Amino acid sequence: MTVDVAIILTPFIFAALTPVLYRFISKKYIGWLVLSVSFILFLFLTTYIPRISDGEVVAFTHEWIPSLGIHFTTYLDGLSLIFSLLITGVGSLVILYSIFYLSRSEQLYHFYCYLLLFMGAMLGVVLSDNLMVLYGFWELTSVSSFLLIAYWHHRKASRAGARKSMIITVAGGISMLAGFLMLYEMSKTLSIREIIGNVEAIQEHALFVPALVLILLGAFTKSAQFPFYIWLPDAMEAPTPVSAYLHSATMVKAGIYLVARLTPVFGGEALWFWLVTGVGLFTLFWGSFNAVKQVDLKALLAFSTVSQLGLIMSLLGMGSVAVYLGNSSETIIYTQAAFAAIFHLINHSTFKGALFMMVGIIDHELGTRDIRRLGGLMSFMPLTFTIALIGSFSMAGLPPFNGFLSKEMFFAATLHIQELNIFSLDSIGFLIPIVAWIASVFTFVYCLIIVGKTFFGKVQLHLLAKHPHEAPIGMLISPYTLIVFVVGIFFFPNLLGHYILRPAMASIYPTFPTTQELTPHIHAWHGIFSPELWMTIFVIVVGILLYRLLKRWKPIYRALPQNLSLNSLFNNGISFSESFSNRVTGRYMTGNLTDYFVYIFLAFLMIVGGYFLQTDIFSWSPVDRESLEVFEIILVLIMIASSVGILFAKSRITTVFLSSVLGYSVAFFFIVFRAPDLALTQLVVESVSTVLYLICFRHLPEIRKEIQPKWIKMRNIFISLAVGATVTLVGFAALNYEKFITISYFFNDSYELAGGKNIVNTILGDFRAFDTMLEVVVLFIAGLGVYTLIKLKAKGGGTNEN
Template sequence: MIIALIPLLPLAGSIIPFLFSSRSHHAAAAGCVAGVSLILLLAQAPAVFAGQMPIHSWQWIPAIGLNFAFRISGFGFLVACLILGIGLLIILYARYYLSTEDPMGRFYAYLLLFMGSMLGIVLSENLILLMMFWELTSISSFLLIGFWTHRADARQGARMALIITGGGGFAMLAGFILLGHIVGSFELTDILASKEQVQGHHLYAVTLVLILLGAFTKSAQFPFQFWLPHAMAAPTPVSAYLHSATMVKAGVFMLALMFPVLSGSALWFYLVAPVGLVTLVFAAYMAMFKDDLKGLLAYSTVSHLGLITLLLGLGSPLAAVAAVFHLFNHAMFKAGLFMLSGIIDHEAGTRDMNRLSGLWKYMPVTATLTMAGCAAMAGIPMFNGFLSKEMFLAQTLKPNLFGDQAWIIPLGATLASIFAVAYSIRMIHEVFFNGPATDMDKQPHEPSRGMRLPAEILMALCLLVGIFPAVLAGPMVNAAAQSILGPEMPEFTLSLWHGFNLALAMSAIAIIGGIVVFKFRRYLFDSHIWFSRYCDGKAIFETVTDWLIQSGYRLNQAVFNSSLQRYMALLIISVIVLGSSPFWRSETKFLGTATMTAIDPVTFIMGIILILCALATVITHRNRILSIIMLGTVGLIVSLTFSRFSAPDLALTQISVETVTIILLMMALFMLPRNSPKDSSRYRRQRDVLLAGLAGGGAGALAMGILTRPYETISDFFLAQSVPGGGGTNVVNVILVDFRGFDTLGEITVLAIAGLAIYALLHNFEIEAPQTDALGRPWTSDRFPMILANITRPLLPLALLFSAYIFLRGHNEPGGGFIAGLITAAALILQYIASGIVWTRPRLNFDNHIVMAWGLIVALVTGLCSWVFHYPFLTSTFTYVSWPWIGKFELASAIVFDLGVFLVVVGSVMLILVKLGAVNSPDAQTVSTLAQHHPDLEPEKEMF
C-alpha cells in the first residue's frame, strides 16, 4: 500500500499547487508532496538494504495481464531517491528561477505529474503499468519543455521530443507485448527470471530491437540524439531535472532493468555497445562546439548516457556496477551544472559563451561551484565523476566480442574523455575568465540564497562521494547492482585510489590531451563548420517530417477534393470491394441448403409493384413531387410485406412512420425547388448505374444467401419467458419495454436528441416561400378546404381514442408506445394541415419539448423505481386486477415505461413537424395579431 503511494502521491498531488495563489505557497505545496513521498521511500530503506524487494499488487484487468503492482528493487530505490531528492532541490530552485509572469501553479503541477510518472516507471512491477507511466513521462515532459508556450523554439523542441520519445515508446510497447507473450506474464518478477526462455525464443531478436528502440529514443542515443539539445528551450529547472536525473535516465534505466533477461547474447552486445560508443564519442565531440551553455551541457549529457549504454552493452557484471554508479554520479553533477548555468543566465542575462566573459569578478561562489561540477564532469580525481569513469575505463580494456578490433572501445573512451576535459575547461574559461566582462545586458551579481542552495548541496555531495565513496554511495550502489545482477554479483570496492594501472594512465592521457585540445581548439572549430553543414539531426528530422506532411497533403488532395458526391462514390466503391472480397476465394457454396417456400400470386404482384415503384422513384427523381408519391408507395408495400410475414407491429410502425415521413418531405419540398436540374453527364450516370447495380446485386445475393440457410435463434428465451417473466403475450413489445428496456431507453434518448438538434437547426430560420408558381398563378385558391377542416376536427377524439386503445393493448396484441405515439402525432398534425398553424397552435396549447422531456423522465424514473426494491435497473413487475364490468385486467410496470416511450415519440415528432411548418410563418402569435388588423395578410403569411 505504502509503495503504491510513493508514485501516486505526486500524481494526485499535481492538482494541489492550483489550490494556492501565492508563489511561495505553490513551491511549498509541491515540496510537501515530494517530501512526503521521499519519507515514504526512505522508510523502505532498511528492507531494501537487507536485500529484500517489497511488492504490492492489486488485480486490475487480469484478462490482459494488467495488475496494479509496485515493487522496490535496490536499483529502483536508487533511481527513486535521485528522482525525489533532486526533484525537491529543483522545486526550491524553480521558486527563485521563474519570473513573476510565469504561471507558477501550472509549472509545479506539471513537475509533480512528471515526478509521479518517473517514480511509476522505476517502481512498477507490471510491464503494462510501467508502459503507462512511460507514456505519461512523454506527455508531461512535452508540457514542461513547451512550458513557455509563447516561444516558437520551445513549442518545436517539445513537439520533437514528444514525436521521438513517443514513437520509441510505441515500439517499446510492442516489445513488451512480445516479451509478455514469450514469458506468459507481464510481471517483472516472472520476466526477469526467464532469461533462457526469452533468449531461446525465435522472437527474441524482434523483441530486443523494439525495446532498445524505446530505450535509445528516450535516452537520446545515436541516431536519435538530436531531440535533446532542442529540448533546452525549456526553462532551466526543467532541463536540470529532465536531462540530468530523470527523463533521459529512463532509457538507461530500462536497459539496466532488462539487463538480467535480455543481455548476455551476442546480439545485445552488437546492438547496444556500438550505439553507446558512437553516442559517447560523437556527443562529446559536438559538445566542444556549442556556444550555448545549456547546449554544451545537453551534448555532454548525451555523451554520458552513451557511456552508461556502452557499459551496459559490454555486459560484464562489473560493467553493470559501473553503469549504476555512473548513473548516480552523473545525475548529481549534471543537475548541479544545469542549475548553475541557469543562475548565470538569470544573473548575467545570457548563456551565450561568445558574449559571456570575466564573471569570476562578479560571482566567485557560483564560479567555484561550476568548477567543481565541471571537474566531476571531466573526471578529475577527488570528484565522484572520476570514480565511475575510472571503473568505466577499466571495463573498456576487458576483451570483448569485437575480437581483434576490441581496441576501438578504449580508443573511443579515451577520445571522449579528452573531449570531456576540453569542453569542461572551455566552459569555465569562457564564462568566468577570458578577459573582462563586456557584452552584458545587466550588471552580473551572485544569485539569491535559495537559488544557489540546491547547487551547493549537489556540489558538496559530488565532492564528498568523490572522497568517501564507500561510505556514502557504497550501500546504495551495492543494493542496486545486487538487484540487477543477483547471484552474478561481483566483488568490488568503491575507493578513491586503485593504484597505478592502465585506467589511471588513460585518465591522465585524457586530462593532458584535453588541455592540448583546448589550446588548439581553433583548428578544430574551423573543421567543424564543414561538418555541421552536412550533419544536422534537426534538419534531417525536419526534412523527413516536412516530406511526410507534404505527401499526406498531396494524398489528401488526390482523394478528397471537397466534393461530397465523390466521397459518396468512393465510400460505396470501398463498401462493394470490402464486402465482396471475402467471397472471392471462399470455398463454401454461396447458397444454403434450406428449401425455398412457394410463391403466392398476391405476394408476387406486390413484389413486382414494389420493384416498379422503386425504379419509378429513380426515373422520376427530377420531378420531385412525383418521386415522393412513388417512394410513398414503396413504403406502403414494405409495411404490407411486414404484415404478410408475421410482423404486425412492424407493419403498424412502418405505415405510421411512412405517413409522417411523406408529410415531412412535402413540407421540405415547399421550400426547395420543385424539380432537379440535369446535372450528371452521361458518363457519370453510367458509372452510377454500374455502382448501384453492383451494390444492389450484392445486397440481394447476400439476402439470398441468408434466406437459404437454416438458422438458430436466441429468441426461444424471449418466447418462453414473455408471459411468465414479462406478463405480456406480444413478445415484440415485451422485448422492447422489458427484456431490452435499457436499449429502448437509449433509443428514445436518441430520438429526443434528434428532435432537439432539428429544433436548433431551425432556430432563427425563415424562408420567404414563393406565393405563386413559375407562371404567376397562386398556389391554391383554397388553402384550408372547409370539408377537410370540418371532417378532421371531430376525427381527432376518435383518433386519440384509437391510439389509446393501441397503446393499452400493446403488451398483449400488436401495438404499444411507439405505434400509439406515431398515430397520435399523425392525428394532431392532421389538424395543423387542415386548419393551419395559426388556428391550431393556440388550441393544442402544449409545449412539445416538455412532452418529450416528461417522456424521458417517466421512462427513467420507472427504471430507477426498481432500485428502491433492490432490483436491477428497469426490472419490471406486473399483477392482475379484477375491475367491475371490464373483468380481469393486467397492470404492468412496463406500461408506465411504455408511456414514457409514447410521450417521447409524440413530443419529438410534433416538435420536428410543427417547427418545420412554422418556418414559413415565424411566429404564429404575431401573425394572428397582425391578421386582426390586416385580414388579407393571414392567408399569405402561413402555409398550414
C-alpha cells in the first residue's frame, strides 16, 4: 500500500477511533489530536511536490471487484495534488480555528469525527481513478457534510439546511452515476485514465452527449451552480469552521475538480463549452448580484462563494476550447483560461477561508453577524479588520493581493475567447466579457460592504449583545496564516506556478506534450494600456459609485417577486411531494387487512398473470390417474372441504380448527412426497399458530357479519378465483417447463464444491447461512438503536427542540 492510499484511509481510521479516544483524552486535547492527523497528512503530501512537478505520477491499484472492473485505484498527479493540499492544509487551519471557536460543553468528538470523515471522503474523490469508487466517495461527502451542517441539530434552520444540501447534492450525484455508467458502456472501462486515452473512440457514440449532461448535473449541484446554488446559503447555519472548510476550500470544489478532470474527455464538444461557460458566467453574475442585498455577513459570503465558483467554472469552460482546437502554438493562449481557473481556485481558498473565519470571530465575540447592527469596529478589533481588509480586497481583485492576479487573467481570458469564430462565438461572444465585467462590479460592491459597513461608520453598542473586543490569539492564527498566503502569492506567483500549477495543467491537457508552454509567466503588471487593466479600473470606479449610492438603488431587490424564487420553487416542490405522498399512502395504508391482500394479489396477477398472457410458457399435461393413490385423493378432498368451510364458518373456533386441518393436510403431503424437513417445519408452524390462536381466543371480539357493497364482494371473489387459477397454472407450467435447466443442476456437485453429500444440507449451510448472517446484522443494528434510545432516556435526552 502506497502513501497516497494511506492518506485516504488515515482520516477514516481516526474518525472511527475519535469517539473511543474521547473517553480517555481530555476535551481540550481531542482537537489537537485531530489537528496532528490533518497536519501530518499535509506534510506527507508536500513531499510529493518535487516528484509531481518533475512530471511523475503516483498510482496504486487494488483489485476490488474484478468481475465488474471496479478497482480501488489511486492516482496522484498535479491536479489531484492541488486539491489534496487544500483539503489537508486548509483542513488543518480550520481544525486549529475550531479548537478556540467551539465550546468545550459541546459534543466535540461528534464534530471531529464528522470532519475527519469528510476529509477522507474528499481525499477519496480527488485521488480515485475508478469512476465507481469516485462516486462512492462523492456521495460520502454529501453524507458527511449533512452531518456537519446539522451539527447544531437543536436548531431547526440547521436541520433544514442540512436536508436541502443533502437532497440537491445526492440527486445530482445519482445523475452523475448514470453518466458514469454511460461512459462505461461507451469505453468498456471505469478507469478515468483509460477513458481519456480512448476518448476518440467514444466521441461519436450516441450516449456521449447524454453522459456529458448527466455528469455536469452532478458537478453543478455539488459546486452550487445556478440553479442548484440554493443549498449553499442555507448551509451557512453550520458552525463557522464548517463553512470555512466545506464552502470555501473543499466540498464546493468537488464539482470544479470533476469538470477539470473530465475536460480531456468532453472538452472538444460545443455543448460542454456552452454549458460550463454559460452556467458559470450566469452563476458568477447571479451570486454577486444577490450578495449585495444580504444583511447577514455569513449569507453575504455564501453568495460570494456561489459567485466565485461560477467564475472558476466559466474559466474551465473557456479553457476547454483548447481541447477542440488541438495541440498547436496558436491554441496555447486558450489554455491560459484553465490555468487562471486553477490559480483562482487556490486564491479563493485562501481569501475566502480567512473571510469566513473573520465573520466567525465577529459572531463569536459580538454575538451577531447582522450588518445593520455593526459598524465602527476597526478601533475595537484592528487585527480582525486587517483580515477583512486583505481578504475582501483580494476577492475584489485589487493589488497587492493574489486575487488581483487571477482576476486579471480572468478578464484576459474573456477577451481572448470572444475573438474565436467557433461554437457561434463570433455572433454572441461579445457578451462573455460584458457579463464578467458587470459581475465583477457587484463583487467589488459587496466587498466594500464587508469592510465599510462592518468596520467603518458609527459604533452601535446598544445593538450588540457583547462589548466589542479583539479575538484571542488562538482564533487569529489560522486566518492570518491564510492572509500571509494572500499577500505572498502576489509577490511570488511563479513559484506556485512552476511547482503546483504547471503539473495541474499537464493533468487537464494530457495530450499536450509541452507543459512549459501551458504555464504562462504570471505578471502583476501588463502595461497601462492592457484591456484587462482598464476593465479593472472601470470596475473600481463604477463599484465605488454604486456603493456610495447603495441606498438609492438597493430597493430594486424588493421589486423582484419572492414567490417566484428558486427557494420558493424548491420549498413548494417539497411540500407538494410530501402532501402527494401522504395522499397516496393514505389510499393503501387503510388499516384494513382485506385491502392489503387485495393490493398484494393484484400485483401478483399483473406481474405473473401478465407474463403468462404475453408468453407461451404455459403447457398442459394430463395427470396420469393410475399414479394417484387413494390417500392422496382423500387429502386433496379434505383440503378442499376445509378451505371452502372456512368461508362459511360462523364462529372463530371453527375457523381456527378448519385452518389447522388445512395446514396439517399440507404437512401430510410433504411426508408423502418424502420431504421430512418441510413436513417438520409445517407441523411446528401449524402447532404454534394454533396454540397462539387459542391463547388469544378469549381476548378477541366476536365475529360480526361485515356489511359490504355488492361490488366489493364480487371483486374479492374475482381476485380469489384469478389468483387460485394463476397459481394452478404456474404449477402446471413448472411440471413441463424445459426451456431452462432445473435449479437442482447447480447443486449436483455439492460434495465437491461444499463438502456436503446432502443437497438440502448444503443449501442450508452455504447459502442460507449468508441470509442468517445478514439477519443477525440487522438485529444487531436494531439492538444498538434500542440501547441508544434507552441510554438517551436514562440521561434525560431525546428532546425535540426547535
